[in-house]
Amino acid sequence: MDSMITFEDFTKIDLRVGTIIEVNDFPEAKKPAFQLTIDFGDLGIKKSSAQITTLYKKEDLLQRQIVAVVNFPKKQIAKFMSECLVLGAVNGKDVMLLNPENKVVNGSVVS
Template identity: 50%
Template sequence: MQTIDMTEFQSIDLRIGTIVRAEDFAKTKKPAYKIWVDLGDLGIKKSSAQITFHYRPEELIGKQVLCVCNFAPKQIADFMSEVLVTGFSDIEGHIVLATGDKPIPNGAKLH
């Protein structure tokens, strides 16, 4: 594993936000959802997420998720993904979202 120093870690803008909208994303090669995340002062940002195995769109609403906010936007089919919603692979390789275990203000940074 490659190591990084604290300066490199601090250059990654990791923030918590609340999913306010989610819908199927039929135009992707792999099953995915279009997700809108309220990131407080940063506003509502869009993301494409391949999380269809463990989640349905309606159960994502209100869930807080950890996002990488300073990646360059990425065009996915006809949708511009502005943040990366993070998660972990379960034993079968399906993504489980990275979340907080208590309510956190939208836009709060990871320390």
């Protein structure tokens, strides 16, 4: 653990559930990644780059629900603008996506 945060710090993080609606290769990325387009319901559609190519195929990601931080500033990655941070558990070089156990409404708050 690098540093402690307060509960107030945690409440600033906007974690939401979204559904992946488009997946594209991202050959310009420094490390293998996909470009994801994610539907967050009332929050709209957001894009993200995710280094999840070792465990997932593009076709397996479509319509999959994920958890993401949606209130980070946009970040330029090569020629791609990432608008949210998709969350996953890191195990060596593999990243396993975090997702709800059952389907929920897109944009649902994670607390």
